[in-house]
Amino acid sequence: MNFDFFRTKLKWRLATVAATSFIFVSTLGTLGYTVAGAFHYMASVVDDIDDARAVTAAKGALRALQKQLGATVRDNAYWDDAFSQMSGPGATDWATENWGSTTANYPLYDTAMALGTDGNPIMAYHKGEVVTDPNGFYLGKLAQVIDAARRPDPGRDGVPVSFIKTQDGIAIIGAAAIQPSAFEDKLDYSALPVLVFSKQLTPTVVAEISATFTISGLALQNTVDPLRALHAELKDMEGHDVGYLTWPHVDPGTTGYLRVRPTVVGAGIVLILLLTAVGGAGFMAFRSISSSERRSAYEAKHDALTGLLNRVGCFEQLEKAVQSNVLGASLLMIDLDGFKPVNDAWGHAVGDELLRSVAARLVDHLPDGAIVARLGGDEFAVISRDQVLKDGALAARILTSLSSPFVIGGRTIEISCSVGAANMSDPGTNAAELLRRADLALYRSKDMGRGRSMIYSPSLDEDAANTSDLEQELRHALASGQIRTVFQPLVDATTREIRGVEALARWKSATRGDVTPEVFISLAERAGLIDQLGFEVLRLSVREASRWPGVGVAVNVSPLQLRNPYFASQVGDILAQADFDPMRLTIEVTEGVLISNPDQAKRAFKTLRNMGIKIALDDFGCGYASIGALREFGFDRMKIDRSLIVALDHDDRDGAVLHATIALANALHLPVTAEGIETEEQAAAVRLSGCDELQGYLFSRPASADQITQAYFAPSSRLAG
Known part of the structure; x- marks a missing residue:
């Protein structure tokens, strides 16, 4: 058991x-x-x-x-x-x-x-x-x-x-x-x-x-x-x-x-x-x-090159600033002046390094809390929530920060920038509107020249609308033949006989009256109408000048027209249609052509000269033309700017500058035309200095083709025969 x-x-x-x-x-x-x-x-x-x-x-x-x-x-x-x-x-x-x-x-x-x-x-x-x-x-x-x-x-x-x-x-x-x-x-x-x-x-x-x-x-x-x-x-x-x-x-x-x-x-x-x-x-x-x-x-x-916010990131931050209803929120658009020549001269590697340096300098010089972004290319943006725009202090700080030279790879590079700014002045303004306003202000600052800033105001919208309306009027004027030409005689400095005429464009708007050439030519350049305007003036000029045998006609050409690779051939077509001798035509260009696509301009000049057309440098003395550039482009004539002529009446030193300028042209074997002659004293002074051709109110104001014919080519005119 x-x-x-x-x-x-x-x-x-x-x-x-x-x-x-x-x-x-x-x-x-x-x-x-x-x-x-x-x-x-x-x-x-x-x-x-x-x-x-x-x-x-x-x-x-x-x-x-x-x-x-x-x-x-x-x-x-x-x-x-x-x-x-x-x-x-x-x-x-x-x-x-x-x-x-x-x-x-x-x-x-x-x-x-x-x-x-x-x-x-x-x-x-x-x-x-x-x-x-x-x-x-x-x-x-x-x-x-x-x-x-x-x-x-x-x-x-x-x-x-x-x-x-x-x-x-x-x-x-x-x-x-x-x-x-x-x-x-x-x-x-x-x-x-x-x-x-x-x-x-x-x-x-x-x-x-x-x-x-x-x-x-x-x-x-x-x-x-x-x-x-x-x-x-x-x-x-x-x-x-x-x-x-x-x-x-x-x-x-x-x-x-x-x-x-x-x-x-x-x-x-x-x-x-x-x-x-x-x-x-x-x-x-x-x-x-x-x-x-x-x-x-x-x-x-974020931008891969600079590490800054890109366009998407910038717009997101701008929307946040706008949604927070901070009336001091501001947007500044920055466009670098002179960046393209850096790329063209030293390549994109140097250009990229310059963009990184610009980004770093903006970050270092802007106030704490400011947001810096690169929108693409050479365009940057700054978002700030501080009340800094009332005196343009932030825009001025940006201009100053980029004014000092950059040293990149042993090269000293100087650039500037244009700034357009807009702020949250009106409650309810959205991000897209703020961006549009800043962009409009930037566009206006670039129009004013390098190194400028502009703060948005409603007048810019009015100006933009007015410019748009004027552009449409100009398009209509070109399409309907409202552009006309007048002519100012070019006379021999010694005999006072007419040698030629300069053709000048005129436009009388049906709603605005006479519009100055400075306004509508500049508008045509911005609107992409300069080729159409320039060829219309050339067509009218040679048609009218055909009735004046043996007299040459000078026509002004914008540097932008020379960017057209077919410019020279189109000029030849116009002359052929009018049966006008190319040797009677002179193309006048300003000193801006020396830096605006110079290679393209040289090619155009060569083709024009092969046809017999002469090239004159207009308004010499008010820009930056060098002796080397005069030799390199090989102009057929130099026209002295009116500012040097007017200075004769005020300052002996300016007279010395004029004499030296004419002496320079004579040394280069360039015949010289003096513009803006209004008195006999001015005519005598420039003739004794070496000018062979004169132009100005002393001889005639710009006149219609019929008036030129009556004054110089009619049997009863004082110079006829």
Whole structure:
């Protein structure tokens, strides 16, 4: 019985041990399974977060590409000069020069097309080569792009951009009707030519997106298996998928789980510690993903070159300042004066270093709390919430900070800047309006010259509206033949006989009366009408001068006209149509031509001289022409500015300057014309100094062609015969 008791007790103990062991093992197994399941779930969550981040980044990259191309199309299509040129006879050449020729190596697009109202190409280039069948190049899908482009865009920000299949693969495409920079309700947008830009999504472009947005294994595919790869759709104008950006699942969570699983299985007694370690690893994974997202967000809103906010980041900060209703909030737009010559002279590497130096100097010299941004190119912006604009103190500080020379790579570089400022003077002013006002003020400050600042006032809007109205009047005047010419005689300094005439443009507005040449010529240069105006004056001048045998005619030419590569040939066409001897024509240019595209000017001068046309340097003595420049350009005549003539009556030293200037011209074997002669004393002084030709009110005010004929060429005139 005792034996049975002990046997029973032993069995009980064994059962207890077995039960305890089972419970222990079951508990450990359950705990292990739970922990493993938790790890697996955590890995799955990390994988999902990484996938979501990658999808967001890919779609953000596509949006960035679309915004970039849309901005490029908008800048080129909403352009008064382009709108004017596309309706002219030289549309193809102009479009090829400005758009087609750049497709060979331009980073923003490799295809450029200008399509007429009938859908036929005015110009079509792809990677520097002519495209003969634009619709075929886009596989028959170009019509839907053109239809979208011709929809009116009052806000000037609705350029349609999408993706499209081409003969070379998939491309991003944007298009807009070529139209004036300001929206016009009455304009028939369905009848406008269309500008199309596209960029092939080549392996290089895809690789750049992959590197920029940290998406490994990014590839462009026509189809996608959602179970095997992540993807972002590329949609056309109608919302259909034309392709996909795909990339493999990275699964950082699963990778981490697979690494620690053997340790979890083999070290059950340290399960809690291992769980803590894996939890820590999961935390690090979450933190890494969060850091990656923050980095992507930072890169999307900051300029890669300078580290400043970019246009997107600047506008976001401006909206925050506006939404806070701080009436002292202000925006200053900064445009560097003289930056392009730095790039042209020393290359983009020096230009980039100069931009970084400008950014650093702005940050160092501006008040605490001021936000500095680079909007693109050589344009910067500053946002401030301080009450500093009432005296222009902040604008003055910016001008001063950039006035000191920069030393870059051993080179001393001097630049200046123009500043336009606007502040929250009116409650309810939104960010876009503040940006518009600052931009308008910047435009006015640049008109005033280098190193100036302008603070927005409502009068600028009035001036802009007045200028716009005057521009439209000028367009109408050119189209309806309201521009006329008058002539001022050029007489021999000794005999007082007429040698030639200078043609001068005149315009009498139906609503404003006489508009001075200084106003409407400057307006024509800004509005892209200077070629049309200049050729109209030339056409009228040679037509009238044809009735004065043996007398030359001088016509003024803007430096901007010499940027036209076809200027010389168009002058030749006008002379041929009028049957006018080229040797009777003198082209007068000011000293501005010496720095405004000098190489282009030299080529034009050479072609003009080969035709027999003479080149005169006008208004010498009021600018910066050097002796070297006079020799280099080889002018046929020099015209002394009126300011040197007027000075004869006030200061003997100014007379010495005049004599020295004429002596310089004589030493260079340049005949000299003195402008602005009003008295016999002035005429005698310049003749004795060496001038062979005179012009001024002493002889005649500017007169019509009929008055010139009556005074100098009629049988009864005192100089006839």
